[in-house]
Amino acid sequence: MDRISVVQYIEIVSVTTSSIVQAGDTTILTPVSRALAVQRQESTYDEEEHQFDMYPIFSIPFPPLYYETIPVKTVQENPAIHVNSINIIGVAASSAVRIGKTDFVSSEARVKHIRQFTVNPYE
Incomplete structure (x- = not known):
């Protein structure tokens, strides 16, 4: 049985990079985020x-997940989810803020950090 989500107040400063904020029930959530973070001393870039595809981190498959089926019987005496107040600073990198039911969640965030300096910054 799906329920109604009632939220009196929600404040979120920032939602970025394939993230989700949702009130209400859903069947599947699959946010995916890929990012290249390049930091260099001289700002010359070639697109x-x-x-x-140059970096294996973005193509290496994740190890298989093993699921265990657990029999559950739920009785919903109240057909609504009531939330008074939520304060969130940030939701980022393929994450989710959910007020409600989700049957399946599969989130993925892959970030490759690249630092290029003409002079060693640690010397």
Whole structure:
């Protein structure tokens, strides 16, 4: 049985990078985020220089997940979810804020950090 989600007040400063904020029930959530973070001493960039397919981190498959089926019987005496107040600073990198029921969640965030310096910054 799906329920109604009632939220009196929600304040979120920032929602970024394939993240989800949702009040209400859903069947499947699959947010995915891929990012290349390039930091360099000299700001010269070539658009062909960094492509996702150049880095194995973006194509390596995750190990298989093993699920255990647990029999559950739920009785919903109240057909609504009531939330008074939520304060969130940030939701980022393929995450979710959910007020409600979700049957299946599969989130993925992959970030490759690249730092390029002409002079070693630690010397």
